[in-house]
Amino acid sequence: MKFFRLVWGNLWRKPLRTTLTGLSVFVAFLLFGLLCVIRQSLTAGISMAGADRLVTRQKVSIIQMLPVSYGDRIAQIPGVAAVVHQSWFGGIYKDPKNFFPSMPVQPEKYLEMYPEFVLPEAQRKAWIADRRGAIVGRSLAERFGWKIGDTVPLMSPIWRRADGSGAWEFHVDGIYSGAKKSTDTSQFFFHYKYYDEGRSFAKGMVGWYTVRVKDPAKADEVAKTIDAEFANSPYETKTEPEGAFAQAFAQQVGNIGAIMMSIQAAVFLTILFVAANTVAQAVRERTEEIGVLKALGFSNRMVFGLVLAESLLLAAVAGLAGLGLIWLITLGGSPSPAFLPVFYFPIPDFMVGVFLVALLGVFAAALPAWQAMRMGVAEALRRAT
Amino acid sequence: MSESQPPLVRVRGVDKVYHRGSEDIHVLLNLDLDVHPGEFLALMGPSGSGKSTLLNLIGGLDRPSQGTIEIGGERIDEISSRQLAAWRARHVGFVFQFYNLMPVMNAERNVELPLLLTHLNRGERRQHVETALHVVGLADRSRHHPRQLSGGEQQRVGIARAIVTDPTLLLCDEPTGDLDRKSGDEILGLLQALNREQGKTIIMVTHDPHAAQRASRIVYLEKGQLVSERPS
Ligand SMILES: Nc1ncnc2c1ncn2[C@@H]1O[C@H](COP(=O)(O)OP(=O)(O)OP(=O)(O)O)[C@@H](O)[C@H]1O
Ligand SMILES: [Mg+2]
Numbered sequence: 001m002k003f004f005r006l007v008w009g010n011l012w013r014k015p016l017r018t019t020l021t022g023l024s025v026f027v028a029f030l031l032f033g034l035l036c037v038i039r040q041s042l043t044a045g046i047s048m049a050g051a052d053r054l055v056t057r058q059k060v061s062i063i064q065m066l067p068v069s070y071g072d073r074i075a076q077i078p079g080v081a082a083v084v085h086q087s088w089f090g091g092i093y094k095d096p097k098n099f100f101p102s103m104p105v106q107p108e109k110y111l112e113m114y115p116e117f118v119l120p121e122a123q124r125k126a127w128i129a130d131r132r133g134a135i136v137g138r139s140l141a142e143r144f145g146w147k148i149g150d151t152v153p154l155m156s157p158i159w160r161r162a163d164g165s166g167a168w169e170f171h172v173d174g175i176y177s178g179a180k181k182s183t184d185t186s187q188f189f190f191h192y193k194y195y196d197e198g199r200s201f202a203k204g205m206v207g208w209y210t211v212r213v214k215d216p217a218k219a220d221e222v223a224k225t226i227d228a229e230f231a232n233s234p235y236e237t238k239t240e241p242e243g244a245f246a247q248a249f250a251q252q253v254g255n256i257g258a259i260m261m262s263i264q265a266a267v268f269l270t271i272l273f274v275a276a277n278t279v280a281q282a283v284r285e286r287t288e289e290i291g292v293l294k295a296l297g298f299s300n301r302m303v304f305g306l307v308l309a310e311s312l313l314l315a316a317v318a319g320l321a322g323l324g325l326i327w328l329i330t331l332g333g334s335p336s337p338a339f340l341p342v343f344y345f346p347i348p349d350f351m352v353g354v355f356l357v358a359l360l361g362v363f364a365a366a367l368p369a370w371q372a373m374r375m376g377v378a379e380a381l382r383r384a385t
Numbered sequence: 386m387s388e389s390q391p392p393l394v395r396v397r398g399v400d401k402v403y404h405r406g407s408e409d410i411h412v413l414l415n416l417d418l419d420v421h422p423g424e425f426l427a428l429m430g431p432s433g434s435g436k437s438t439l440l441n442l443i444g445g446l447d448r449p450s451q452g453t454i455e456i457g458g459e460r461i462d463e464i465s466s467r468q469l470a471a472w473r474a475r476h477v478g479f480v481f482q483f484y485n486l487m488p489v490m491n492a493e494r495n496v497e498l499p500l501l502l503t504h505l506n507r508g509e510r511r512q513h514v515e516t517a518l519h520v521v522g523l524a525d526r527s528r529h530h531p532r533q534l535s536g537g538e539q540q541r542v543g544i545a546r547a548i549v550t551d552p553t554l555l556l557c558d559e560p561t562g563d564l565d566r567k568s569g570d571e572i573l574g575l576l577q578a579l580n581r582e583q584g585k586t587i588i589m590v591t592h593d594p595h596a597a598q599r600a601s602r603i604v605y606l607e608k609g610q611l612v613s614e615r616p617s
Contacts, residue, residue, distance in 0.1 A: 002501050009489035292485045295446055296499045296546075297474020299467055378447040381481070382437075 007309045013282070016233060021278040022250050025318035028271040029353060032264055033326030041258045041334075041342045043348065051214040052081075053113070055364040057208040059236040065205035066235050068196075070086035076213055079222040081214045084109045087207035091154035091168070091188065093144060100140055102188035103207075104195035105304070107133075116179040123148070123174030130151060131194050133173035137185030139342075148172055150343045154188075162200040181344055203292070210242065240346055257369065268356060275364035281312045283368040290372050291380025292368070311365030312358065319357035325348060391458070393554065393586050394443055401438050401453030412438050414609030416452070422553070425580040425587045427597035436590040439556055439606065443588065444477050444556045445469045457553065478547030480557040484539040486531040488548075492518065493527040496545045503550065505561030506514045517535035517545040521575060537568030544575060548585070555579065557589040561596050573599045 011018055056074065058064035065087070074083045084106055091102035107128045111117060119127075125134040136146060146152060153167035161168065165289060170190055196203055213222045223239035230237045237302050283290070290303055298306075328344050334343030401413040412435040420426050428436050436500045441447040442454055447463045454462045465558050474584060478499075488493045500510045519526045521541040531539050539558060547555055559578065561569035577599050579585045589600060604611045 002507070005490070005494060006487075006498070006501070009487070013489050205583075287485060288485060292479075292481070292487075293498075294470065295444070295473065295479045297470050297472075297502050299470040302465070376447070378438075378441045381441075381446070381485075 002161075003306065003309070004214045009305060009311055010282070010286070011310055011314060012045070013285075015240060017278060017281075021275060022252050022314055022318040024274050025271055028267050029319040029321075029322030029357065030325060031250060032353055033323050033350075033357070035264050036353070037326065037330055037343060037345055040344070040346050040349065043134075050218065052213050053242040054211040054213060054219060054225055054226075054239050055242050056211055056237050056239040059227075059238045062208065065202060065207055065237075066209065066237065068147045068204050068206050069210060069292065070205075070230065070237075074209060074226055077222065077225050077229060079214055079218055079225070080211055081213040084113045084267055085206035085209050086193070087192070087195070087205075088158075088247070089154075089156050089190075090158050090192075091156050093154055094150065098144070098257055100143075100186050100188060101184075102156075102190070104192040105189050106192055107135075107189070111187065113212060116183045117176040118179050119174045119176045127173040130171055130173050131191055132171050134170035134190035134191075135174040135176050136172055136190060138175055138177045139185045140171070140188060143186075146172050148175060158202050161193070161198050164199075166196065166201060168195075169284075182342060182344055182346070225289055257358055258354055268360070272363055275311065275315065275360055276367065277312075279307065279365045280368040282310070283307055283372050284311065287375065287380050289378055290375060293343050294375075294377040304369045307369035307372050308362065308365045311369075312361035315357050315361035315364065318351040319360065319365055320354070322359070323353045387479070390422055392419035393422045393424075393457055394418065394588070395453075395455040396439075396443065397453045397455075399439075399442065399449045399454065401435065401442065401447075402450045411589040411609060413442075413449070416610055418611055419574070419602070420586060420588060422586055423575065423580070423584050425601040425602045426589065428588060428590045428606065429592070429594070429597055429603060434606045435609065436606055440556050440558055440588060441558035443554075445473050458584060474499060474550065476552050477554045477556055478550065478552040480540070480543050480547050480555065480560045482562040484531070484536070484543045484563075486539055486542055488531050489526050491530050492534070492542045492545075493524060495542055496549050496570055497507075498546060499550045513549050514545075518542075520548065520579075521545045535568070536564050537571055538566070540564065540572050541575065544572070544579075548579065552595075553586055555585050555587045557587065557591055559592065561593065569593075569596065579587065583609040 004060065024166075025360055056066070056070075066085075068085065071085055073082050074080060075131055086103045086105050089102040090099075092099050094107060109117065111124060117135075123135070127135050134152070136152075141147070144152075150172045151172050154170065155167050159168075170188075177183075192206070211222070211226065213219045219241060223241075226239045227237050293303060293306075294300070323345075327350065328345055330345045394420040396416060399413055399416045400411065403410040403412060415612060416439070417512060418439075428439065432438050438447070445456075445457070449462055452462070453460060457476065459472070460468060464472065486492075487498070490498075493514055497510055497512045502536075503510075505513065514527070515524065518527050523541050523545065526538060526542075531542070534542065540563075543561055544560075547556050553572055555576070560576070561572050564572065573596055576587055576589065580587050580601075587600075589596075590595050604613055
């Protein structure tokens with residue numbers, strides 16, 4: 001600690017340069033944090049996936065449907081603990097921009113399958129009993145200001161009502177919250193019965209099945225048995241772990257996670273070069289001072305440490321400020337719940353950020369610190385005069 | 386100074402060869418030198434004759450190509466560079482022609498630098514710094530940065546930094562080389578006082594015969610060796 005003043009003083013030798021480099025590092029980690037938050041939001045469904053859940057869908061495409069009768073047949077297969085089905089409703093509220101995931105399900109079984117959706121018991125009972133009932137996630141309810149007891153009309157560009165009337169009307173019977181931070185609470189669930197009776201075509205068809213296996217270790221085996229059961233039928237199936245399904249879903253809009261990651265990597269490398277250049281320049285300018293320090297008795301190792309400490313200090317102050325600001329912003333909640341229903345800075349990502357700050361500090365200084373360490377004393381002093 | 390005491394500095398048969406490309410430059414050739422405790426030695430010679438080279442060898446900043454260097458009974462040409470750094474911190478103080486203070490730190494902090502390598506605590510360090518600045522007559526300028534001080538004042542800070550760890554040996558490479566006559570005289574007076582009153586052994590490189598007169602002995606470097614008569 002007694003060397004702090006020396007390190008700090010050296011850092012501020014060229015205040016403008018240090019400030020600019022610090023700002024670049026700050027912005028880089030601000031961007032890093034923001035991308036982490038967005039990626040987390042977009043992939044929340046994937047990380048939400050349970051290890052013991054499989055998804056069975058039509059083999060050719062997720063858009064094609066499966067007969068509702070498959071549910072009973074899947075339930076018979078050894079190793080299957082429970083089966084529920086879901087379908088894509090694609091509902092919009094008043095205006096096409098008010099879009100969110102909405103799905104007809106079997107209420108009771110569905111809530112058993114997804115314990116991460118937490119609903120008070122009274123609301124659960126009310127929903128099960130109400131054929132036109134729906135439950136909505138907390139962030140969705142906040143987005144549109146819905147309260148329990150409200151009647152909400154949804155239009156679906158896919159599903160016209162058989163009776164020709166425009167909107168489907170739902171009663172908000174419950175508002176669910178997430179068991180975990182990463183739980184998506186932007187969805188809308190309602191009775192399959194209401195939907196099946198009301199729609200004008202494809203009656204008796206469902207979107208996909210979610211299957212809970214008794215033993216996650218045997219999930220692969222169960223998946224194969226399910227697909228074998230329906231092989232050579234008009235509706236062949238493809239069964240995958242839920243995570244893979246969610247990922248395939250995300251891939252429909254491009255592999256966003258990978259794109260974000262490559263942006264983050266590019267930003268990190270750029271900022272590494274900027275910082276390394278700053279440190280190298282600072283060391284070069286200070287050749288004679290390093291010679292003096294060594295003449296005074298500073299060992300090569302200490303000189304190495306001083307250069308490293310300087311770089312680490314700059315990276316830490318600027319980088320942690322960037323990460324911290326993102327943290328503060330996420331505490332304020334999502335600025336756009338429609339697109340970013342899950343909005344927080346995951347702690348593992350934050351830790352990766354801190355690690356990258358340290359990595360930046362070390363890598364930026366590695367070469368200049370090594371050169372400063374190797375510099376002969378007499379040599380360094382001679383260059384001065 | 387008594388001749389019976391063993392010399393503090395004992396240089397024997399030292400060669401220093403620099404390699405510049407394929408060319409070998411023999412700067413010091415089989416050079417011998419004894420400096421006794423309490424001596425104030427002036428080292429003179431033409432530019433490029435190897436004065437700084439010799440001073441750097443004695444201060445453990447560089448190693449001889451050949452020969453031995455013994456300071457206070459220790460063979461500094463044999464020890465590792467890590468030990469050498471620790472040895473410098475304890476036994477020598479350097480004064481440079483261009484002062485070489487850290488521009489980002491004030492006088493006090495500059496003088497404190499060598500103490501950071503010791504086990505002294507903050508209070509003890511402050512005490513030592515105060516004393517050293519007092520000795521060079523700059524106690525009232527302790528908070529000033531180098532750019533706020535004149536050349537002579539900066540050199541006094543440099544001397545304070547060199548003596549703050551209380552080393553036995555002071556090595557000064559043209560300490561007045563960048564100063565006008567008046568400031569130079571003050572610095573020389575200060576070195577003389579340190580030599581007489583505090584018993585510091587001083588080796589001072591200088592071009593200036595007037596400065597050399599302040600020393601207790603003058604040697605000349607000529608063709609890689611030392612002579613005690615001024616060469617004609
Ligand atoms: N690292 C080096 N590589 C090559 N040659 C060197 C090196 N260091 C010193 N020399 C050469 O050694 C000779 C002696 O240099 P030195 O600096 O010791 O002379 P000096 O007597 O101090 O000169 P001045 O009075 O100009 O300071 C010079 O010719 C110099 O060019
Ligand atoms: Mg010289």
